[in-house]
Amino acid sequence: MRDLITVIESVGLANRKPGDRFANDQGTEIIFNDLRFFPDSGAFETPQDMTDAIAQVAGQIGVPVQAIAWINQPRGALAFGLAHFVDSNNQDYYIGKYYPTINPNRSQNKFPNDLPGGFKLQTRAAKKEATKYKPADVLTKKDNLTPRDIQQQIVAFFGADSDEARATEIFMTSDFPMTIPQGTINYEAFTNYFCEMLQPMALVMNKKLKGNYIDAEKVYLSQGGFGSCRISFSEDKNEGLTDSRLTNAAGQEIGISSKAEKGASAAVKNLLDKVESMEQTPEGRRVLNQYASTVSILRLVKDSGQLNAPLNLAMSQGLITPEEKEQVLALKGLGPDQVVGRLSPKLEKMYQARGTKDASRMVPLYHMVAAIAHQAADYVNTKTDFSKAASTILNYGAFMQAYTEARLTNGNIVLESFLVKWPSQAVTDVLFRAAKTYYSTDIKGNYTFEIMRNGAKAPATEPQDESPAPRRVDTKPDIDLEKLKPEDRPYGRRKKV
Numbered sequence: 491m492r493d494l495i496t497v498i499e500s501v502g503l504a505n506r507k508p509g510d511r512f513a514n515d516q517g518t519e520i521i522f523n524d525l526r527f528f529p530d531s532g533a534f535e536t537p538q539d540m541t542d543a544i545a546q547v548a549g550q551i552g553v554p555v556q557a558i559a560w561i562n563q564p565r566g567a568l569a570f571g572l573a574h575f576v577d578s579n580n581q582d583y584y585i586g587k588y589y590p591t592i593n594p595n596r597s598q599n600k601f602p603n604d605l606p607g608g609f610k611l612q613t614r615a616a617k618k619e620a621t622k623y624k625p626a627d628v629l630t631k632k633d634n635l636t637p638r639d640i641q642q643q644i645v646a647f648f649g650a651d652s653d654e655a656r657a658t659e660i661f662m663t664s665d666f667p668m669t670i671p672q673g674t675i676n677y678e679a680f681t682n683y684f685c686e687m688l689q690p691m692a693l694v695m696n697k698k699l700k701g702n703y704i705d706a707e708k709v710y711l712s713q714g715g716f717g718s719c720r721i722s723f724s725e726d727k728n729e730g731l732t733d734s735r736l737t738n739a740a741g742q743e744i745g746i747s748s749k750a751e752k753g754a755s756a757a758v759k760n761l762l763d764k765v766e767s768m769e770q771t772p773e774g775r776r777v778l779n780q781y782a783s784t785v786s787i788l789r790l791v792k793d794s795g796q797l798n799a800p801l802n803l804a805m806s807q808g809l810i811t812p813e814e815k816e817q818v819l820a821l822k823g824l825g826p827d828q829v830v831g832r833l834s835p836k837l838e839k840m841y842q843a844r845g846t847k848d849a850s851r852m853v854p855l856y857h858m859v860a861a862i863a864h865q866a867a868d869y870v871n872t873k874t875d876f877s878k879a880a881s882t883i884l885n886y887g888a889f890m891q892a893y894t895e896a897r898l899t900n901g902n903i904v905l906e907s908f909l910v911k912w913p914s915q916a917v918t919d920v921l922f923r924a925a926k927t928y929y930s931t932d933i934k935g936n937y938t939f940e941i942m943r944n945g946a947k948a949p950a951t952e953p954q955d956e957s958p959a960p961r962r963v964d965t966k967p968d969i970d971l972e973k974l975k976p977e978d979r980p981y982g983r984r985k986k987v
Contacts, residue, residue: 503571524573571589631643657675672903694736706744716736744888800928807873841857
């Protein structure tokens with residue numbers, strides 16, 4: 491199963507740090523300095539107020555208004571953001587974006603990493619995600635494929651003279667270990683994504699791989715082994731537990747979950763997909779009946795949605811009451827350092843106990859939900875049989891895990907082998923996790939689970955941020971903007987928010 495795509499990249503500059511580098515295809519590099527929003531929350535009263543504010547800000551930073559590069563048009567906009575970069579000659583570079591309104595939670599104000607001038611973020615993760623190596627990117631036809639069909643589509647997508655086409659030809663004609671010139675190939679994207687196409691091809695081509703995959707062939711492909719199979723890929727980039735499927739002429743099928751060598755986390759939905767497939771057989775239902783409480787937890791989390799999942803899960807565990815859930819939801823819409831209303835002593839203690847790296851960006855609702863989400867996850871991991879149940883479910887049935895073993899040396903990718911494992915002793919521990927999705931500044935998805943393989947272990951409880959917890963205060967704005975004269979208001983007149 492492929493890595494969860496890091497959501498921080500999708501919100502762009504709002505989560506960038508000073509010093510992050512951007513570059514274009516011509517080799518020009520700019521360095522991120524800061525991103526400011528005007529107003530800091532809400533919107534200006536009229537388009538003219540916004541235009542006046544832009545002129546005022548341009549005057550303060552000492553650049554002409556026309557020197558600001560805008561990534562969109564101001565249609566209907568009443569607010570804007572301004573990003574500041576410097577180039578290698580220490581020259582300032584400003585990029586703006588128009589918004590209908592500014593959310594007090596910075597990460598909700600999406601400002602893309604792809605910038606005017608062709609500048610793109612240069613972190614390893616960003617470059618990996620920007621590389622179009624996933625089967626869903628490359629393949630136009632995804633079902634009932636032979637290895638040659640896949641190779642032809644790779645050539646069509648990247649070009650006959652591309653390094654990717656050359657890598658595929660070497661793969662088709664060589665045994666493991668094989669040496670592939672790296673050229674312009676992104677190594678991380680190649681091992682994590684491109685090899686999702688090569689792994690099922692290797693099985694159908696009967697290449698000698700590592701692992702006990704032959705045992706799975708005997709059980710699930712008894713009427714024609716791997717060599718008789720056609721290959722199908724998931725339509726969606728993040729779909730389900732399996733990334734590809736092998737099906738023989740008799741209709742027998744086995745799934746492959748592709749992983750880089752170290753594995754990754756997965757969404758709760760992925761585990762529920764496996765549950766639903768097991769429910770189709772008497773033996774599968776028998777296994778699920780042994781772990782009914784774990785299945786009910788998964789369904790509760792999925793059906794509740796991202797915001798309510800921690801709250802409903804915590805209620806089911808007796809960690810909070812329905813009344814306390816309503817107190818949490820009452821925090822919605824409040825910005826940093828503006829928590830209005832009462833919290834129970836229990837919630838107050840949870841709120842204060844959770845640390846945050848930057849209290850100025852902390853959003854009360856998200857901070858409170860994150861505190862509850864982590865406690866609920868710890869309860870699942872330490873007080874229930876979730877790990878054993880989830881491991882058993884994942885290890886059930888026609889499902890193999892494939893890992894890429896490769897290394898970089900002297901400008902070459904050495905593809906050592908693919909490790910294909912069945913049955914699921916590969917999954918030895920599964921832990922319920924909140925850390926990748928529930929933050930004091932945002933909610934970036936539902937709960938995930940962490941799959942440990944080959945006896946590896948991870949702590950049942952997740953580490954908390956050790957920074958001091960923010961103050962929870964009931965405050966009013968320091969300035970009543972409506973009582974100020976228009977000329978005294980910061981950056982013009984703002985709507986009430």
